[in-house]
Amino acid sequence: MSKIKKVLAMLLALAMVLGTTLTTFAAVGELVQDYKSTIIINGLADGDETTVNIYQAVTLVEGDGAYEWVVAEWAKDYIVLNQEKTAYVIENPDGLKEATIPQSPTESQNVTGTTATFADMNVGAYVILASGEKAVYNLMVADTYDASQTYMAAKDAVINAKTSGYNVDKSANDNFISKGQIVTFTIATTFPTFKEVSEDNSFKIVDTPTGLTITEVTKVTIGGATLNGASGAYGAGDDAGNYTIDLSNQIGTTVETLNDNAGKQVIVTYEAEVTADNGYSNTVNTFRNDQKLGEGKTEGFTGDITITKKDENDNSLKGAEFSVFKNDVTEALYFTGSNGVYSLANKDAEGANQTIAVNDSGVVQIKGLDEGTYHFKETKAPDGYSINTNGVTVIIEPDESATANISVKDEIIDTQLSSLPSTGGIGTTIFTIGGCLIMIVAAGLFFASRRKSAK
Structure with a gap:
């Protein structure tokens, strides 16, 4: 009986030893999942659909009775551990970002607000990449290991989005x-x-x-x-x-x-x-x-209109003057300028005038115009020519995109006074000739009758 008790005692002692050294026999590289954290990214562009991906680049594992960091294979060229494998340093952030992009994220979210929250994340270090239409984001890293504590502890990570533009x-x-x-x-x-x-x-x-x-x-x-x-x-x-x-x-x-x-x-x-x-x-x-x-x-963009004053033989004429009206407005527009080039102006502008004149080449240009219908009314004709009472109407009409200035050209033809057609037949001409003949005949009869009396 005493031998049985001794055997039982030995078995119990062995079990106690195994129980106290259980962690020593844990599989090397076993992921520690007893510690969870929340990662919060603030400062994302509001109103934009931002995709936020996080990748666990450094993982806390348990092996040989101790905790240590393990760097993911795709990140080993950019993240370096210390000799004890208890701390890490990112040596090449740009290279790390490029290496991260083709990897499958640990977690991913699409957000339209300024904050993304990832809960129940294993302790470790995470690379964070964000992308959207409104902002260009830099590489971000979140560390959820609380190294300030005496014993193993996790911490929440709150970071502000890093942007380059x-x-x-x-x-x-x-x-x-x-x-x-x-x-x-x-x-x-x-x-x-x-x-x-x-x-x-x-x-x-x-x-x-x-x-x-x-x-x-x-x-x-x-x-x-x-x-x-x-x-x-x-x-x-x-x-x-x-x-x-x-x-x-x-x-x-x-x-x-x-x-x-x-x-x-x-x-x-x-x-x-x-x-x-x-x-x-x-x-x-x-x-x-x-x-x-x-x-x-x-x-x-704006529009401009160029008018050339010509005669019936296509010769340019100088000396013509105009007033310009827009749409159905009865008051003429105001312009500043000279020598045939004028710019739309407020009526209170210095030198503003409602009359524009062609230059010596018979050309006048008005600039600074928006879309609409413009009517040129001739107020003074060149010397020896009649005023064209019809004037000319020009339309400036941009397309919907309005991506360029618009220039429109037209002509106004004046007629020489000497070549004006007669109207109403021969008019008073025949009466003038008849009157002159009667006066000549009357004078002749008068003088003839005086001679006869004198004889």
């Missing part, structure tokens, strides 16, 4: 315009993310208009909320001609608030007056600190 959409409410017209422009972009709190952080929208003068910023919204008091200003010196809308005061000044606006849509609306005869070109750039993030451009 944002798309900028620039549009106008009218792209075929007239000189002096007020055009409304809209800029749509995304508020950028920032790495750290700094007094030097800035976010600026810089507009460079050509053929325009920006008159007023009418509205700015960030994430749909109207920003009261937003405005812009023209620069000086090297910045002369650039119009800057500075939104730097919307960047958070604490770690907690730094990226509160990151990823939100920014919409700026402003008005500008067309100042050029041949349309406008308008380019806008956005800047995070000194880094250019994106560019947008829009163009506007």
Whole structure:
């Protein structure tokens, strides 16, 4: 009996030893799944359909009674472990990104807001790639191992999307315009993310208009909320001609608030007056600190009309003058210019006049016109010619895309006064001749009767 007890005691002791060393016999490289984390990516472009893929590049495994890091085969050329395999360093971020792209993601989401959340992720390090229409995202890495703890522990990872640029959409409410017209422009972009709190952080929208003068910023919204008091200003010196809308005061000044606006849509609306005869070109750039993030451009176009004054023999005539009317408006348009070249103008503009004149070649051109029907009424004919009372009507009609300036040419024919056709038959001519004959005959009879009396 005592021998049986001894055997049982030995078996019990062996079982206890095996129980205490169970982890030592775990399979080498066995994935540790007892620790879970949540990965949150903030600052994605709002309103964009962003695809977020995450790839576990460094995995925590248990082997030989200890925990260690293992780098995925596709990432070994870019991620280096320390000798103890307890820490890693990414040596080539660009190479790692390229190596990651063809891999199958561990998890994937399509989001339209500013945040993507991945829950129940195994402890380790993850490469994150995001793509969308509004932003260009850099490589991101999330680490879910809490090395600050004495014992094994996982931590949640909250990171801000890293971007190298944002798309900028620039549009106008009218792209075929007239000189002096007020055009409304809209800029749509995304508020950028920032790495750290700094007094030097800035976010600026810089507009460079050509053929325009920006008159007023009418509205700015960030994430749909109207920003009261937003405005812009023209620069000086090297910045002369650039119009800057500075939104730097919307960047958070604490770690907690730094990226509160990151990823939100920014919409700026402003008005500008067309100042050029041949349309406008308008380019806008956005800047995070000194880094250019994106560019947008829009163009506007105009029309011009050239009239040549000729006689019936196709010879050009100088000295003709006209008034020009648009559509059904009874008041003539105003122009500035001379020597046969005129530009549409406001009636209050210096030198504005409602009369235009051909040059010595019999040509007159008016510029800075938008679409419509224009009627040229001749108010003065060249010397020796009659006024063409019909004038000429010209239509400027761009296509729907309005992607080019439009030039239209026409002619007005005048007739020489000496060659004017008679009207109503021979008219008074016969009466004039008859009257003269009667006067001659009467005079002859008068003198004949005097002679006879004298005899």
